Amino acid sequence: MTTALVFLLLIGFAIYAINTNQKKKVEQFPPKWHNLLLKHVAFYDDLSPEEQKRFQNRMMTFLSEAHLESVGFELNDLDKVYIASSAVIPVFNFPEWHYRNLSTVLVYPDHFNEDLGFAQNDKDRKIGGLVGTGRFENQMILSRKALHEGFSPHSPKHNTGIHEFVHLIDKLDGSTDGVPEVLMQKPYVIPWLKIIHEKMEEINNNESDIRHYGGTNQAEFLAVAAEYFFEKPELMKKKHPDLYQMLAVCFQGNK
Structure with a gap:
């Protein structure tokens, strides 16, 4: 995939997000996601039942404000749980939070290179996630593979989703x-x-x-x-x- 095509996709997704999020209401938390969170997100598993409920609500608020899209595959429930959890975990202890510098999260199936094409050989820089700047402002691009690996118990101290959302938080002051x-x-x-x-x-x-x-x-x-x-x-x-x-x-x- 060329950078130009990714750019057009992101622009389209951003316009879509702006037009729909103004009317989009916060959906109910899908009950089946609770077990996914318990199994795959240690941060959630450590919370009290009351805090888990608050975490669920924060996830759904985030998903009502950011447009999620994928390249070459369809996002499943666990993908959405991981993305929303990555957004909520760093700011969970704040009474209210909105990522006003994010409109779209675009997910690749695997790592990508600096030209936003698929990383196809060892010479490519294999990128797991990035926060867009310039013409990609307010966009985040994630590798699905890296996103999942970050929540694996076999990947200690490393979480691509949290990493990129912390960059967004850092960027909020300009x-x-x-x-x-x-x-x-x-x-x-x-x-x-x-x-x-x-x-x-x-x-x-x-x-x-x-x-x-x-x-x-x-x-x-x-x-x-x-x-x-x-x-x-x-x-x-x-x-x-x-x-x-x-x-x-x-x-x-x-x-």
Whole structure:
């Protein structure tokens, strides 16, 4: 698939989403999704029944506001559960949240390359997800394979869906720079930057269990650290207590 064709598809989906979401009501949570969540989303399984109900409502609100589309296959219930869960988990502890910088989530069956074509050989950069910029503004593109792998119990500390939604949160203040000002009060910014630089140095010196991609830049560090925080919170609390506490300040809202 060419970049031009993807662009046309995304524009069409964005227009469709704008036209329909103005009238679209929040649908009822499908009861069969409860068991899917219990089986496949550990974050949900750890919640109380009351919190699970709130999680369900937040999922359905998200799905009423974002248009989901796929390339070459039909999205099934588990795909939708994973996408909506990825959106809800980072902001679950906030009383209300809307991704005002997202209109469309486009899902490829597998990894894709920088030209938004299918990654077909080892020379291609195999991308699992990205948040669009420029002409792809307000779009997110995900690999279905990467999305599913992120929720697998065999993929510790790594979740592509959460990673990309944290980038969206970071971007809400106008700059994807690893400092999510919409979550972080100003007095915490300098301590946060200090932690980022210390942890990135550890990563790049091969002295950390944080995924190596987190050493790329501040924005990627935030997204990678958030994956760790939500997927393996107890392990992060033990190995990186300062980082854990700072992310708790960011993501635990009023708790």
